[in-house]
Amino acid sequence: MSDAAASGSAAAGRTAVAADWWLVLAMTAASAMALFDVTAFGVALPSLREGLGLSAGTASWVVNAYIVAVTALTALGGRLADRLNGLTVFQCGAALFAIASLACGLAPTAPEIAGPWLIAFRALQGAGGALMLPAALAAVVAAVPADRRGRAVSLYIGAGQVLFILGPIAGGLLTQELSWRAIFLVAVPLSAAAIAMTRLRGRRIAGAAARPAEGPLLRWTALPLIAGLALIALALERGGDWGWLSWQSLAAFGFGTTALAVAVRQEWRAPDPMVQLHLLRQRHFSLHLATLCLLQTVTIGVLTFAPIYFQKMLGLSPSDAGLVMLAFVAGWAGMVPMAGWLHDRLGPARPKLAGAVLALAGMAWWWWSLPHLGPAAQLPAMALAGVGVGLSILPSNTAAIGAAPPQGRAAAVGLIQTVRQSGGMIAVALLGGLFLDTAGGAGSSAAALDAAQLGFAVLLTATAVNLPVALLGLRGAPPERGPAAPQR
Numbered sequence: 237m238s239d240a241a242a243s244g245s246a247a248a249g250r251t252a253v254a255a256d257w258w259l260v261l262a263m264t265a266a267s268a269m270a271l272f273d274v275t276a277f278g279v280a281l282p283s284l285r286e287g288l289g290l291s292a293g294t295a296s297w298v299v300n301a302y303i304v305a306v307t308a309l310t311a312l313g314g315r316l317a318d319r320l321n322g323l324t325v326f327q328c329g330a331a332l333f334a335i336a337s338l339a340c341g342l343a344p345t346a347p348e349i350a351g352p353w354l355i356a357f358r359a360l361q362g363a364g365g366a367l368m369l370p371a372a373l374a375a376v377v378a379a380v381p382a383d384r385r386g387r388a389v390s391l392y393i394g395a396g397q398v399l400f401i402l403g404p405i406a407g408g409l410l411t412q413e414l415s416w417r418a419i420f421l422v423a424v425p426l427s428a429a430a431i432a433m434t435r436l437r438g439r440r441i442a443g444a445a446a447r448p449a450e451g452p453l454l455r456w457t458a459l460p461l462i463a464g465l466a467l468i469a470l471a472l473e474r475g476g477d478w479g480w481l482s483w484q485s486l487a488a489f490g491f492g493t494t495a496l497a498v499a500v501r502q503e504w505r506a507p508d509p510m511v512q513l514h515l516l517r518q519r520h521f522s523l524h525l526a527t528l529c530l531l532q533t534v535t536i537g538v539l540t541f542a543p544i545y546f547q548k549m550l551g552l553s554p555s556d557a558g559l560v561m562l563a564f565v566a567g568w569a570g571m572v573p574m575a576g577w578l579h580d581r582l583g584p585a586r587p588k589l590a591g592a593v594l595a596l597a598g599m600a601w602w603w604w605s606l607p608h609l610g611p612a613a614q615l616p617a618m619a620l621a622g623v624g625v626g627l628s629i630l631p632s633n634t635a636a637i638g639a640a641p642p643q644g645r646a647a648a649v650g651l652i653q654t655v656r657q658s659g660g661m662i663a664v665a666l667l668g669g670l671f672l673d674t675a676g677g678a679g680s681s682a683a684a685l686d687a688a689q690l691g692f693a694v695l696l697t698a699t700a701v702n703l704p705v706a707l708l709g710l711r712g713a714p715p716e717r718g719p720a721a722p723q724r
Contacts, residue, residue, distance in 0.1 A: 262433035263372040266330055269426045270365050273302075273337075273419070275403025275565060278540040279558045280416040282547050287416065288343070293474065294351035296668025299540055300469050300661060301355045305362025307657035308462040314370035323375060327431050329367025334427030336361035341420035370653075375434075404543065404565055408558025460495040460502075465661060467492030472665035515651060523709045524636035525655045527588065530702040531625050531632075532659030534599070537695045538564055538621075540664060541671040545688050550611055563615040567622025568629075575630035584635035585709045588628045592706035595624025596699045603692040607685055624699075628706065659698075667691045 277299070285295045317325045339357040343350050410418040471488035478484040504513050516522050542564070546557040571591075578587040598621025605614050636652050671691055 258433055262430040263375050265426055266368055266430040267372050269423050270369060272403045275539055276407025276419050279404050279407040279543040279554050280411045280419045282544055283411050283554060284416040288345060288350040289347040290351050296473050296664060298354045298358055300664045301358040302362040303657060303661045303664060304465050304469055305359045306366050307654055307661055308465050309363055309366035310653040313366040317371035323434050326368055326371040327434055329364045330427045330431050332364030333361055333368060334424050336364055337420045337423035341417040404558035404561035408555035411554040460499040464492045464495030464499060469661050469665040473668055521636055523705055524632040526705045527628055527632040527702055528656040529659040530698045531629050532656045533663040533698045534625055534695050536660030537663035537667055541667050541691060544671045546611055549688055560611045563618040564622040567619040568626040571623050571626030572630055575627050579631040579634055584631035587631045588709060589706040591624045591627030592703045595621055595628060596703055598624050599696045599699045603696050606689050606692060666694055
């Protein structure tokens with residue numbers, strides 16, 4: 237080869253690598269943005285509710301609309317990314333996320349309009365995330381050579397964890413110094429930059445992950461899945477006001493479970509299902525899913541409602557509440573590297589059990605300290621709970637993916653995320669009324685404290701149920717079927 241040709245080849249190689257890393261950066265920014273929305277929004281929720289005069293039920297649905305949409309549509313997003321051009325699906329999701337974020341940031345101030353407006357656009361935001369996130373990790377893996385893939389995935393996940401940690405602090409500062417609207421508006425330029433970067437740099441891998449069609453691209457079972465999850469969330473969220481045995485609660489729960497049963501029946505019988513329910517026949521896969529659902533209930537419950545407790549019941553400012561939340565969030569995210577190392581050396585069962593014990597001890601300590609101690613004295617309990625949750629979640633997530641056959645792991649991710657996000661939906665539905673009613677000024681401070689203790693008792697119960705689930709996982713744990721891509 238001539239020197240000129242060699243020089244041109246080397247330059248092309250450098251350009252390809254540079255293009256790959258720019259694409260990794262775009263995927264990382266988009267994923268981190270979605271995580272930031274989750275951790276920052278809880279700190280901003282009291283200010284949002286006061287500024288717009290929203291009722292407790294409406295404020296709860298501003299949170300849950302996003303979670304229901306992500307829960308119901310993630311499997312569909314993965315299917316579209318798998319069957320079509322993954323980067324195009326990502327760009328559509330990022331565009332939806334940006335448009336919905338802008339609309340949320342510009343929400344009208346009249347309460348009768350603001351509530352439905354925010355609920356609708358939060359649902360659209362969740363739909364954007366459901367399209368965007370399944371395609372992001374696949375693009376990262378495809379964007380770099382095999383010998384650099386570990387660094388790319390580490391960057392992708394590590395940046396997300398940094399934003400997960402900083403979310404409450406940044407959310408508190410943005411809310412206090414600017415407005416709760418800034419939480420939404422910061423997503424707009426990040427989404428636009430991610431879309432622009434994928435259009436400029438992503439042509440080389442466009443369509444690389446698409447596979448031939450094996451059935452209909454869209455399945456109508458997405459509709460009863462969305463309806464079922466929304467109706468069950470409504471029954472859980474309004475059951476305390478309606479009465480758990482009232483006709484409204486029973487009707488919402490009955491129609492919701494019926495819709496879910498229809499979706500499950502159709503997916504189970506479909507030759508090319510959107511959600512691979514047959515994986516639930518594997519005992520250890522089902523146990524890992526149970527842990528992920530239970531601990532996602534704890535994580536979303538804490539991130540959404542502990543900031544309300546600190547601001548409205550202990551009088552902290554939004555920025556101070558964000559700083560206090562750092563104890564739980566840093567404990568959770570800080571365990572991710574250690575949990576991965578323990579999983580590789582010991583397998584998933586023992587780290588998962590150790591995390592279950594620590595999570596239960598931390599949540600019990602935190603629940604006990606509520607009526608006795610101020611926020612600073614609660615920090616050790618919060619950190620212990622966060623460490624335990626983080627130590628259990630990562631081995632469960634990795635092992636659940638590893639329990640699936642290699643050719644079915646992409647589908648397994650859709651099922652895992654659907655079940656996992658259902659835990660967050662349950663937390664918001666069950667706890668929204670308790671925290672938001674008392675935070676809105678209803679009742680005495682003693683009643684507010686009782687409500688907070690009851691809410692934390694629900695989260696404590698979830699960690700307690702997870703302990704026997706983890707113990708069952710010790711029995712005959714199978715070896716993993718080869719390496720699986722890390723998942724948050």
